[in-house]
Amino acid sequence: MPDKTLRMRRAGRTDANRPIMLAIAGDSAAGKTTLTRGLVDALGPGRCVSLCADDYHRYDRSERRGLPFTALHPDCNHVEIMEQHLQLLATGAPILKPVYDHSTGELTRPELVEPAQVVIVEGLLPLHTKLSRACFDVTVYLDPPEEIRRGWKVARDTGARGYSEDQVLAELERREPESEAYIRPQRAHADVVVRFAPIESRDDPADTPLSATVSLRPTIAHPDLSGVLQPGLSRAMHLTLERDADGRPVESLHVHGYAPREESVAVEKAIWTALGEPDRDTPECLGRIGDRRSEPLTIAQLLLLYHLIGVDR
Amino acid sequence: MPDKTLRMRRAGRTDANRPIMLAIAGDSAAGKTTLTRGLVDALGPGRCVSLCADDYHRYDRSERRGLPFTALHPDCNHVEIMEQHLQLLATGAPILKPVYDHSTGELTRPELVEPAQVVIVEGLLPLHTKLSRACFDVTVYLDPPEEIRRGWKVARDTGARGYSEDQVLAELERREPESEAYIRPQRAHADVVVRFAPIESRDDPADTPLSATVSLRPTIAHPDLSGVLQPGLSRAMHLTLERDADGRPVESLHVHGYAPREESVAVEKAIWTALGEPDRDTPECLGRIGDRRSEPLTIAQLLLLYHLIGVDR
Incomplete structure (x- = not known):
């Protein structure tokens, strides 16, 4: 049945209206959401849609407790599905994006994302693979000094996310080897x-x-x-x-x-x-x-x- | 940036190992799951994976209460995402499939489906569009006489799904115009x-x-x-x-x-x-x-x- 690929292609849609894709990568609390929010608001919802690559977590918070790595590790994320969804958005197709609820730590009902003229993808690992990078027109890495980022993370996670300062600092220490191995190398691709x-x-x-x-x-x-x-x-x-x-x-x-x-x-x-x-x-x-x-x-x-x-x- | 499509293609994977795709379409309680189960068991989980196209419901049960159509209507389903996922599976790519929980009527955490040598897709609308049909190698329609199907549906829904017989019969009546408009026309494409x-x-x-x-x-x-x-x-x-x-x-x-x-x-x-x-x-x-x-x-x-x-x- 060698004609199936052709049949699918013919029956499908063209990608004439492909969006501009912007990646904003960086470590936890590096300022990604703050940078993104201003861009989204300036462009307006009709022109721009943003999504968070951290929604591609493979495990929820309770499942992660038994695992030898943190949420920063590529194995802790559906990287292949993220690549797939980025390709789809880059060619103008909608996706059914998974949703990770930061307040409960649970994976919940996915949501439809239709690409607008501009698609902004912020997160921990959007530039991790060659294929994910190929999907973007512009790539940004947020690189605050570590002591600044530490202060931002403590302020945010002890406030909105309800952790104690000691818990946040311990988590930062636990994550450091993976920050070094997977997050910071993305800087070179920005x-x-x-x-x-x-x-x-x-x-x-x-x-x-x-x-x-x-x-x-x-x-x-x-x-x-x-x-x-x-x-x-x-x-x-x-x-x-x-x-x-x-x-x-x-x-x-x-x-x-x-x-x-x-x-x-x-x-x-x-x-x-x-x-x-x-x-x-x-x-x-x-x-x-x-x-x-x-x-x-x-x-x-x-x-x-x-x-x-x-x-x- | 005309090279982005090429970059994505080069950075991506080939679809050398594309699976055989079988569709089993039919109305509610037409016997799709029974037919599918024997095939899946005969092939074994290493060779075969099956999924239900009804997981692509756009609304959960409580949201559907306020809508002028039933779960059988294409507008009640993410048909475009279903088409996309079928194309991905047909070319050997994994998908993050949405999940509809029939026992609670809720949309829940999606699940990873990796294509095996054989992929069986059963559901209400897998043959609804030209593009979805193009994804299959073999298409089946289950066509029991209506009075037989009615008996099967009453038996199943009053048992496993906890409805009364009157509720099931009323629901069948409510669904009939959409069965006629969207489900039964798929028979011609099998x-x-x-x-x-x-x-x-x-x-x-x-x-x-x-x-x-x-x-x-x-x-x-x-x-x-x-x-x-x-x-x-x-x-x-x-x-x-x-x-x-x-x-x-x-x-x-x-x-x-x-x-x-x-x-x-x-x-x-x-x-x-x-x-x-x-x-x-x-x-x-x-x-x-x-x-x-x-x-x-x-x-x-x-x-x-x-x-x-x-x-x-």
Whole structure:
């Protein structure tokens, strides 16, 4: 029956309307959801859908208790199904996505996800395999210093998820070998690496927003920032040519948390206009961290929106 | 980014080991599970996996209460996802299959299904669309007379599923327009139509097993029965050339429930030997209906096994 493949192909649909696929990878509490939320809100639900790759957990919380690895391990996840679903979304097909309920630790009823013009996939392992990486147009890795991430994880998990600080710290220690083996290697496969951190050489007040270093690898075409990086705005951000940790050349955009807000906002406006959406103001949903604002986060989000808005494929 | 499709294809797996796909369609309580179970047991779990297309229900039981259609309606099912999963299985890929729990009426945690050498898909709507049909190598429709099916449904749903007889009969009435519109039209797309019924012209005792009429459409190559249909065995079964209800030519195998058991068993042995598995006896798991046996069911199952065992694709 050699004609079955052909029959299926003929009877199927074409993938004319394939979405732009953005991956946001990083360790637990690295800021993936915060970065994603601003992008989703800026694009609007009609244009953008986001999903979490951690829903592909193979075991629920009680089953994981007896296992020799944590939720970070690829064997703890349906990686092959994740690859399959990413391929489907990338070709414009809907998926029935599994659902992991973080509040109960249970796997529950799956949900239909129809691809929009933009699909954002955030999670622990979206860039783990060659096939999963092949599904994305733009890949991002969130790389805060470990002590910053630790603080974020303690704050989140002792709050919303009801753990004690000791429990969270013990879990971080248990996960460390798998972070090293599976999460951090994804950094090398990112087109954009975003690192939020204080600037160590400065003695800024404690409430100064974190600065951002946005590493732009020459693996994709980034926005031309020459019109934005004007001398009068260099306190808000500047660009340097560097070698990455692995020796590869990279352009690093340093966005300063200590810059006066009006200068950061002028940079934002310039990038937003360059995106070809001058009629609207820079969306207010960008830069939000809970009820605070961060201009470096806004700028990082704008640089990603460049790849998602009005792209000519 | 026109290379993404290619990148995904290159990074993906080949579909060298694609399974044989068998569909068993039919209305509620038409005997799909009974027919399937014997095939699955005869092939063994290493060679065969079966799944139920009714797991693709879009709504759970409580959600369906407010809807203007029943579970039989295509809009009540994730038909597009079912098509997608059938394509994946047909090309040798695993799926994360949704699960509908008939005992609670809830949609629950999905389960991984890895395709075996044979994949059997039984359900209400597996042959509903052109694309779903394209995924199968052999398609079967179970077509008992309505009064027989009604009796089976009452017996099952008042027993295992805890409804009253009046509730089951009311539900059958409510479903009838959708049975007519969506379930019964699938009969026209089946390679094999199986009808279990008493022979009306005879006055057999009430405990006589139902006879089977197995319509073999010339849409696939059926086994050569000339070696089996010997004069001495004509009480067990005979073959006639007929016109189907829609006027198309069809070969009808009449398997008689009243035949002496030893003649039926001789026919079974002859078919089983013709399948090229002469070393083993005809599997005892065939023909089982609860704790009773039916030789016509055994023979119908053997004719289907012909397409599943030792097929040279």
